[in-house]
Amino acid sequence: MAVNGDSPMPLLKKLGGLIAIILGFLITASGYRYGSTEFLTLGxxxxxxxxxxLVLMIVRRNQGRHV
Known part of the structure; x- marks a missing residue:
């Protein structure tokens, strides 16, 4: 299932990060539309x-490499 390693955790973290970003944009947009500061902040x-x-995934992936 996982490309690098035995556990599917990297894939779940990537999907979780992307879902959180998409959900955040939707919540922020609805907060802006209805003038709700709480929804803006939550988004x-x-x-x-x-x-x-996502940044932690990239940092962890590149940790062993030197540029």
Missing amino acids: IVFIALGLVF
């Missing part, structure tokens, strides 16, 4: 969480 938190997941 930005989801976007940041998704970006953190």
